[in-house]
Amino acid sequence: MNDLADRRIAEADIAAYMRSLGEAARDASRIAARADTRAKNQALQATASSLRSNASRILAANARDVEAARAAKHDDAFLDRLALSEKSIEAMARGVEEIVALPDPVGEISDLRYRPSGIQVGMMRVPLGVIGIVYESRPNVTVDAAALCLKSGNATILRGGSEAIHSNGAIAACITEGLREAQLPEQAVQLIETTDRAAVGHLIADEAHVDVIVPRGGKSLIERVSREAKVPVLKHLDGVCHVYVDARANVDMALAIADNAKTQRYSPCNTMETLLVHADIAKRFLPKIASIYEAKGVEMRGDAASRAIVPQMKVATEDDWYEEYLAPIVAIALVDSLDDAIAHIAKYGSQHTDAIVTDDYTNAMRFLREVDSSSVMVNASTRFADGFEYGLGAEIGISTNKLHARGPVGLEGLTSRKWIVLGSGQVRK
């Protein structure tokens, strides 16, 4: 498995190769779906052990990838995402052990009630089936995603970035060892062993064998996958998150939240990009947040009304309201009412995460109900929109889809619920 890149697959054979992966995944998914909690946990625990005992092998494979990426003149940020260390391998192993500790969602029965006909009707949580993961240069996704999918009873087909193929192969070998040790089918987690881009095209169109695609990576990857997929895609494209400081906000609280939501980290999707401020509080709030941002080197781009209060802001253009900066830049606009704030978010937002800061009960309740985002918050930083913070234990990603799972997606989002009926011979009249 360490010489995957050397294994060449003829172009004409890619379709057949992908079909064979799909069929094997479908078969394995049936076994994974009925595997008991003990077997799944055993496979995960053995994977964690294998990651630790094969750390030097993984690092050697990773060194080949890093060397090739350096030769190909990838930038430092790219190399940073690609490079593994003793510490990051230990973190992967711990991550898998955290998933072992989570409750098994599969088979959970809820809402089982007697109906007038005498049947009992309820719902049972079941795996989705086969999950395709398409990701870029971070090798840790290989094991994080596979572990979440396996714990939730699904089979996985993994397609990592071609630049990480040796690292991913070495990590996948540890997962294979874990599955083998628990006597689960090795095909429950398969890594695509070709760097040919056509393979992704086949994967995301294979409705017969793949139930959902989770893309993990930059916007262009997610756009391509969404555009070409025939299989449903669990995804978010943008995180244009807002904090709205209401007229009746506590100024100190608003400062803490607007500061944290923008500056705690600049690159996550749940970082605030646009700050909306009610005109009635702007004179008390804006100069203070501006000095905080200035001290941290955050560039402010304001509309005319906010620049009238803080003249050193740059001019925001219409494009700024749509922008996910992922950088120390913030767009700032004044609004005259809660309605204007909600309308701004509906027009320019990405339905990811939006927060209001207010002490007004009615406005808090209206914001909660009327803002149609995957996470809506009152008096908290948008940075909390995260599987760990929400108590999911881990997340496979964040979804801004309307159907199925919205927001951080953990084990539950990798399952669905089927109906079950328990009878004692009832027939329909």
Add this chain to the structure above:
Amino acid sequence: MNDLADRRIAEADIAAYMRSLGEAARDASRIAARADTRAKNQALQATASSLRSNASRILAANARDVEAARAAKHDDAFLDRLALSEKSIEAMARGVEEIVALPDPVGEISDLRYRPSGIQVGMMRVPLGVIGIVYESRPNVTVDAAALCLKSGNATILRGGSEAIHSNGAIAACITEGLREAQLPEQAVQLIETTDRAAVGHLIADEAHVDVIVPRGGKSLIERVSREAKVPVLKHLDGVCHVYVDARANVDMALAIADNAKTQRYSPCNTMETLLVHADIAKRFLPKIASIYEAKGVEMRGDAASRAIVPQMKVATEDDWYEEYLAPIVAIALVDSLDDAIAHIAKYGSQHTDAIVTDDYTNAMRFLREVDSSSVMVNASTRFADGFEYGLGAEIGISTNKLHARGPVGLEGLTSRKWIVLGSGQVRK
């Protein structure tokens, strides 16, 4: 609204027309989403009243459709589905009143829990947004679908069969009156006022303005919609439902269920099409069910093993196992084990509804867990797979999708859950 068919829309304008419907629906959906329960119920109650007081107008419009369909040589079954009567209009009005009586799913908050960070995290049930309904000749779908979508806070764009356009227009006028009376936007329920097929193409591709498509009708309609849609489609294509009579089934119970599941009605999607019988019980069970079927004129098509017991069965071919007969025909196969029964269902079934008849606890539990269908039953007729029987009050359809709603889809399936966070100034460390 009664002369819709006479209103011609130039082909070149269809795209613009559909975009304007989409934009109006999106705007109306925001108002519908925040409408309170009282307003939604008032609109529905007024719709029911309007249906009753406009019964003669609706019947006149329907008569035009029926006349045209007869002139176009449609068959009796078609005319039957198209024709309305005083009684069926009263049934529509009562159906709407039943939806008034259902609890409002919107805004329901669940699982609100404190996290170690001090924030409270939970989920709020919210409308999906804009729902496109594409249906065929039954005019009652116009009001049934619109009422379910409105109660769940969604806007609807309806596209009925061209043969029912006058009937649908007359019914839609009653809904418009209901919305107006409750001061809700009339655009919350819009009927496509052209019979041009291109309109459907625009509707199902309009990702910006439509959140989900529900096709209601025959297989060719659903196939076309599924193939061409860019918007997610809530659907089932086939209902190849199975009853498996286990070795330890109670024979009398198995007879009652196998009879009811096949013969109670032949055309619904939850009617059994294939009967699987464990070899150990076949000699006691098969001759008896065969006489029941023979007495009711049900044609039996069996595999070699079942024909060895009941020689008068016709020969089943491989195609029969895939077939949704929707007719007095049943395919019958013997199996040697529960595993074989589950494998048969996995290979040939449509993941709609499958039942086991057994007194064996382990087999019942295994069947429930391992059969991956939208409804899985023990000792009950597949005919129970239905929104009313399950207690949903009403259903917009049955879904065999893996994601989002599976099985009968009622008000809850027309909503999703977003995350809400209630804080008191928390920021992320």
